[in-house]
Structure formats: structure tokens, C-alpha cells
Amino acid sequence: MMLLEREPVLASLRQYAHEASQGEGRLVLIAGEAGAGKSVLVERFQRDLPDAIWSWGACDGLSTPQPLAPLFDLARDLGGTLEDLCRGQPERDELFAALLTQVTGDDRLNVIVIEDIHWADEATLDLMRFLTRRIRAASVLVIATYRGDWLAPSSPLRLALGELAARRWARRLELPPLSVEAVRTMADGTGLDAGQLYRLTGGNPFYVTEMLEAGTHGVPLSARDATLSRTGRLSGTARQVLETAALMGVRIDAGLLADRQSELDELSASGLLVDEGIGLRFRHEIARLAIAQEIPAHRQALIHARILNALRAGGSRDDARMAFHAEGAGDEE
Numbered sequence: 001m002m003l004l005e006r007e008p009v010l011a012s013l014r015q016y017a018h019e020a021s022q023g024e025g026r027l028v029l030i031a032g033e034a035g036a037g038k039s040v041l042v043e044r045f046q047r048d049l050p051d052a053i054w055s056w057g058a059c060d061g062l063s064t065p066q067p068l069a070p071l072f073d074l075a076r077d078l079g080g081t082l083e084d085l086c087r088g089q090p091e092r093d094e095l096f097a098a099l100l101t102q103v104t105g106d107d108r109l110n111v112i113v114i115e116d117i118h119w120a121d122e123a124t125l126d127l128m129r130f131l132t133r134r135i136r137a138a139s140v141l142v143i144a145t146y147r148g149d150w151l152a153p154s155s156p157l158r159l160a161l162g163e164l165a166a167r168r169w170a171r172r173l174e175l176p177p178l179s180v181e182a183v184r185t186m187a188d189g190t191g192l193d194a195g196q197l198y199r200l201t202g203g204n205p206f207y208v209t210e211m212l213e214a215g216t217h218g219v220p221l222s223a224r225d226a227t228l229s230r231t232g233r234l235s236g237t238a239r240q241v242l243e244t245a246a247l248m249g250v251r252i253d254a255g256l257l258a259d260r261q262s263e264l265d266e267l268s269a270s271g272l273l274v275d276e277g278i279g280l281r282f283r284h285e286i287a288r289l290a291i292a293q294e295i296p297a298h299r300q301a302l303i304h305a306r307i308l309n310a311l312r313a314g315g316s317r318d319d320a321r322m323a324f325h326a327e328g329a330g331d332e333e
Contacts, residue, residue, distance in 0.1 A: 004182040004205075006041055009173050013045050016171055017052070017141050021109040025135030025169055027128075029161065031148035032175030033271060033283070035206025035226070038145040041175065042113055052109040052141075053078075059119040061233075067123040070114045071095060078102050092123065096130045104138040111141045118146040118157055125160045136169045148174065149271030149283065177203030186212060193217070200286045207286050219290045227290040234270060238263040242272065245282070246292040247303050247328065252280040256310045304328030 009030075016026040032038045046054060055077035057070025066072075075083040082098040090098075103110040112131070117124070131142055151158045165172055178186075183201070184194035186208055196217050201207035207223050214220035231239055241263040245252045252273070257264060264280065267273045274283045282288040295303070308325040316322060326332075 003037065003040060003044055004185060005178055006037070006044075006175070009041060009175065010045060010048070012171070012173055013143075014048060017049055017109065017111070020141040021052075021139055023137060023139055025138045025140040025142075027132045027135070027142045027144070027164060027167065027170040029165060029170065029172045030143065030145045030175065031172070032145070033149040033177070033204065034147050034230070035204045036175040036177070037205045038175060039115060040205075042115075042143060042145065046111075049109065049111060052111045053103075053106060054111045054113070055103075056113045056115070058115040059117055059121070059124060061116070061119045065119060065121045067121050068092070068095065068127065070120075070124055071099060071127055074099065074112065074114075092126075096127060099127075100131065100134055103140050104135075107139070109139050109141060111143065114142070114144045116146065117144045118151060118155070120157060122156060125156060128160070128164060132164050132167055132170065136167070147271065149274075151269065155269075178205055178208065179203060183208055190215065200284070200289075202284045204284055207284060211286070219286055219293060223286055224290040224293070227287045228294065230270060230272060231291060235263070235266060238266040238270075242267055242291060243295050243299070244303050244307065245273070245280070246288050247295070247300060247325075248307065249324075250281060250285060250288070252282075254280050255314070256307065301329050305331065 013028065016028055020026045030038055030041070055074045057073035059065065059070055072086050075086040078099075080102055082095070082102050085095055085098050103112060114120075114124070114128070117128070120128075128142070128144065131140075135142060146157060164170055180194065180198045180203070183198045183203060187194040187197055190212055192212065192215070197208055197211060200217065201211065206226070210220045210223045211217065214222075231242060234242065237260075241257060241260045244257065245267070248256075254264065264273070268275055268280070271283060272287060273280050292300075304325045304327075308322065308329055308331065311318070311322055311325065
């Protein structure tokens with residue numbers, strides 16, 4: 001993935017690493033939507049600190065995540081007492097203390113990376129609280145990445161973030177979508193229209209890269225699979241509402257879905273839909289297309305018919321919109 005418009009974030013990371021190397025530990029929370037390039041960014045940053053001790057852990061999006069899975073990943077990188085303990089059945093506090101001892105027992109900078117903490121279990125969040133309270137006077141830099149578009153109001157991570165970010169030595173960074181200028185740079189020489197790419201992807205680096213590699217303005221298989229993997233985590237009723245929304249077009253008429261507020265809340269929390277204040281829309285047009293294309297033809301006709309009936313019942317005078325859904329429903333009259 002081409003790394004564009006990320007130099008300000010890299011400069012901040014270098015500054016925090018310098019402060020940590022001077023014995024002023026730092027926790028850096030990096031937020032970005034799925035596909036924003038969080039992992040790519042941290043891997044690029046690793047090249048700036050070749051003399052640091054790096055250890056990596058990640059949370060998995062499992063229905064039943066393994067408690068403290070990132071800590072076991074870190075143990076494999078760090079070795080020593082922590083890895084020995086992980087082979088047995090130690091108490092949690094013993095593991096926490098062993099990790100802290102190993103990362104603070106060296107004069108070199110220790111960088112701990114924990115990816116995808118939006119999937120973190122409660123024990124992993126407790127580990128982060130433990131580390132955050134104890135690294136302020138150590139040569140330790142903790143980098144945690146998460147999807148900022150993934151958090152429901154009641155998410156355990158949302159509650160934990162308020163506590164973690166309140167520490168004076170904690171820092172927060174955000175990876176915004178790419179600008180249309182950056183998309184134009186990436187598309188240069190490919191023959192694809194940069195404006196169209198930006199409209200479809202919203203500047204999401206993953207989607208832009210996949211479309212460029214596929215050489216098409218259509219939905220690449222990789223982008224389709226990434227989108228559908230997210231919809232697979234939704235409740236059945238939320239997926240039904242999402243399909244209806246996908247067939248409405250770019251803008252979603254929330255008034256036609258007023259009785260499905262809990263599902264709309266779930267879809268907003270998933271990051272697939274965003275609230276612009278004047279209504280809902282899909283965060284990425286390419287995601288809407290991927291979802292719409294997966295709806296079987298017979299179900300598409302039924303959904304279009306329901307939308308058409310709702311528009312007629314509401315006294316809609318938008319003839320073009322009515323005609324669009326009538327055509328989708330096969331209602332020639």
C-alpha cells in the first residue's frame with residue numbers, strides 16, 4: 001500500500017518515541033477506519049527505530065476471543081521469563097508483572113504494539129490499564145491501534161479509552177481518509193479516473209489500492225470480501241435493513257426505516273453507515289455496491305417493491321425515484 005499523507009502522524013510518533021527513549025514512557029492510541037493503513041503505518045515507523053526492541057501482539061475478531069491473546073504474542077517475541085510463564089498456568093497478575101519487568105529492564109527503548117484493540121477482551125484492556133499506569137518513568141512506547149468507526153456507545157473499549165487517554169503520558173492519533181489529490185497521485189498512469197475512485201472509496205487506502213490493482217471501477221473481490229466479512233458480524237435484522245439501505249442508493253431515506261431505529265444504531269456503530277446530521281449514508285459507496293450485488297435478484301425485486309410502496313404511502317412526488325424502484329420491482333405499470 002502506497003503511504004501518502006501520513007508524514008504528520010509519523011513525525012508525531014518519532015517525537016513520542018524520542019520522549020520514551022528519555023525515560024518518559026508513552027501510550028499512543030492510533031485510530032482509523034478499517035483499511036486506513038494503521039498496520040502499514042506502524043510497520044513503516046519500525047524502520048525509523050532499528051535499535052529499539054519491538055514486540056507485537058494482536059486481538060482477534062473471534063466470537064469467543066482467547067483471553068490475553070496479545071500478551072501471548074508479545075511473549076513469543078520477548079522470550080525469557082514471560083514466555084516460560086505462558087507455557088504454564090500462571091495467575092494473570094504474575095503475567096502482567098513479568099511483562100513489565102522485561103520491557104523496563106533494558107536501557108534500550110522497548111516498543112510494544114497491540115493491534116486491533118476494538119476486539120480486545122476485558123483481560124487485555126486490563127493489561128493496557130496496568131501498563132499505562134506504570135510506564136510513565138520507563139523507556140517504553142506502547143502503540144495500540146483500533147477502528148474508530150467500530151465502537152458502539154456501550155463498547156468496553158470506548159469506556160476504557162476515556163480512562164487510558166486521561167493519563168498525561170497518553171497520546172491519541174487519527175488516520176483520516178486520503179484526499180482526492182492523494183488518490184489522484186495513486187491513480188496516475190493507471191488509466192482509471194481519480195474522481196470516480198475517490199467517490200467510490202471515500203479515500204480509504206485499502207479500497208483505493210485494491211481497485212487500482214484490479215484495474216477497474218467495479219468492486220474487486222478483495223473489497224467485496226472485506227465488506228461482507230463486516231456484515232457477517234451483524235444481527236439478522238440489521239443485515240435486512242442494510243440490504244434495504246443499499247438498494248435505496250447513495251443517500252438513505254431514514255424516514256422509510258423509522259421503525260428500525262435499533263438496527264440503524266447497530267449499523268452506525270459498525271461503521272458501515274455514517275450520520276451526516278441531515279441523514280444517513282454509506283461510509284463508502286464501494287461497500288454499498290458490494291452489498292447490493294450480493295442480494296439475489298428475487299429478493300432485490302421484493303425490497304424495491306417494499307420501498308416503492310412506502311414511497312407511495314408517504315405521498316412521494318419524486319417521479320425519478322419512484323421509477324427507479326418500480327423498475328427494480330418489475331412493476332411496469
